[in-house]
Amino acid sequence: MNICVAGLQWGDEGKGKVVDVLAERSDIVVRYGGGSNAGHTVVIGDSRFALHLLPSGSIRKDVTCVIANAVVLDPEVLISEIDGLTERGISLEGRLWISENTHVVLDYHKREDQLREESLGKHKIGTTIRGIGPCYADKVGRSYAVRMGDFRDLKALKAKLDTILAYKNKLFGALYDAEPVEAEAIFEKCQAYAARLVPFTTDTTEFLHTSIAAGKSILFEGAQGSLLDLDHGTFPFVTSSNSSSLGLPSGCGVPARMVDKYIGVIKAYTTRVGAGPFPTEQDNEVGDFIREAGNEYGTTTGRPRRCGWFDGVAAAYGVKIGSVDSLVLLHLDTLTGLKELKVCKAYEIDGQEKTFFPANIDRLAQAKPVYETLPGWDDDITEVTTFDALPAKAQAYVQRVEEIVGRPVEMIGVGPKRSQTIVRQ
Numbered sequence: 059m060n061i062c063v064a065g066l067q068w069g070d071e072g073k074g075k076v077v078d079v080l081a082e083r084s085d086i087v088v089r090y091g092g093g094s095n096a097g098h099t100v101v102i103g104d105s106r107f108a109l110h111l112l113p114s115g116s117i118r119k120d121v122t123c124v125i126a127n128a129v130v131l132d133p134e135v136l137i138s139e140i141d142g143l144t145e146r147g148i149s150l151e152g153r154l155w156i157s158e159n160t161h162v163v164l165d166y167h168k169r170e171d172q173l174r175e176e177s178l179g180k181h182k183i184g185t186t187i188r189g190i191g192p193c194y195a196d197k198v199g200r201s202y203a204v205r206m207g208d209f210r211d212l213k214a215l216k217a218k219l220d221t222i223l224a225y226k227n228k229l230f231g232a233l234y235d236a237e238p239v240e241a242e243a244i245f246e247k248c249q250a251y252a253a254r255l256v257p258f259t260t261d262t263t264e265f266l267h268t269s270i271a272a273g274k275s276i277l278f279e280g281a282q283g284s285l286l287d288l289d290h291g292t293f294p295f296v297t298s299s300n301s302s303s304l305g306l307p308s309g310c311g312v313p314a315r316m317v318d319k320y321i322g323v324i325k326a327y328t329t330r331v332g333a334g335p336f337p338t339e340q341d342n343e344v345g346d347f348i349r350e351a352g353n354e355y356g357t358t359t360g361r362p363r364r365c366g367w368f369d370g371v372a373a374a375y376g377v378k379i380g381s382v383d384s385l386v387l388l389h390l391d392t393l394t395g396l397k398e399l400k401v402c403k404a405y406e407i408d409g410q411e412k413t414f415f416p417a418n419i420d421r422l423a424q425a426k427p428v429y430e431t432l433p434g435w436d437d438d439i440t441e442v443t444t445f446d447a448l449p450a451k452a453q454a455y456v457q458r459v460e461e462i463v464g465r466p467v468e469m470i471g472v473g474p475k476r477s478q479t480i481v482r483q
């Protein structure tokens with residue numbers, strides 16, 4: 059069975075934990091997009107693993123990991139993740155494959171990201187400054203792009219970097235009055251990256267098709283969430299890739315119909331980092347409660363996340379564009395202790411009630427959430443292992459979310475550990 063796991067909100071839904079749980083039944087786990095802007099936290103026993111580029115399944119020693127074409131790969135981050143896991147006795151040797159067509163994030167991309175954000179002042183996107191946008195822009199522009207396959211021919215790479223840096227330095231100087239980046243220093247780093255990463259590089263599209271033909275189970279892991287999708291999210295406050303499951307086919311060369319099941323991950327509330335409209339945001343004591351109870355601080359940047367009520371309109375949109383079959387609802391335990399819970403079931407825009415999410419931000423900015431209020435619960439649910447053992451009010455909350463979003467919830471998270479997961483029969 060081939061399964062895709064993607065977030066249905068603005069990222070940080072907890073996909074890492076879901077992928078880690080499902081990876082137990084998979085042979086291969088594939089990252090199909092995004093870069094080190096993502097942060098996936100997996101907690102096993104007392105160990106906490108924060109991964110940015112390696113698929114979350116990499117912690118399981120018998121799983122093969124693939125970083126596919128549409129990922130933008132920062133070699134420095136990847137090497138430090140490989141070394142970090144190796145130090146903890148988890149080797150990636152012989153079970154990590156990186157596409158030779160994956161684009162590479164280098165220091166000048168991060169520099170460009172930072173310079174651009176600073177120059178935009180209050181109009182900035184609020185990126186993670188991981189060089190994601192500039193790297194994807196170079197990919198689309200083609201002339202100044204570096205891919206993993208380029209590490210195989212260092213002489214040609216040296217000439218390419220000279221051309222790229224001549225262009226970038228003119229740009230940095232003219233637009234931002236910034237110091238030039240030295241091509242030689244970047245090349246030296248690239249030599250070291252090549253020595254470490256070329257052995258992992260291959261044609262991952264061939265590998266995936268051969269594996270599917272051989273009956274292997276593949277888990278495709280999305281990064282970020284559907285509402286951050288470049289084409290279908292809240293542009294321009296999005297990331298630079300197709301972060302919904304729509305990015306899977308183009309991202310790794312495996313057609314959508316070869317995937318048997320699409321799982322959408324949601325949190326029991328909504329969060330967002332960076333700028334952009336967020337209709338159910340609670341910039342008040344409710345938002346503060348959720349942030350502290352759910353530890354809603356960025357894995358990658360440490361930024362406090364904006365928090366708000368569950369937005370059923372937004373999640374239902376993620377279901378529609380992502381052909382989602384079922385849901386995983388995480389962080390139910392975070393809501394414990396709130397007297398009343400609100401869920402947004404529609405938006406009021408221009409005096410009309412709408413249930414289809416407007417990805418156009420001018421319309422979204424006008425959306426007034428139409429809420430339904432449900433009673434909260436006080437009981438600690440972090441040790442609960444079955445749906446029936448949840449307090450009746452928590453069960454009712456989950457059921458209402460299912461009705462509004464239109465898909466069944468098959469798994470519920472009641473804490474960060476692997477073991478704190480309720481699987482519904």
Ligand code: IMP
Binds near residue numbers: 184331
């Ligand atoms: P970028 O992907 O770094 O260019 O950032 C663009 C937008 O996507 C910003 O609002 C970021 O906060 C957001 N973003 C990028 N990656 C993540 C993530 O993994 N979780 C949540 N938000 C993200």
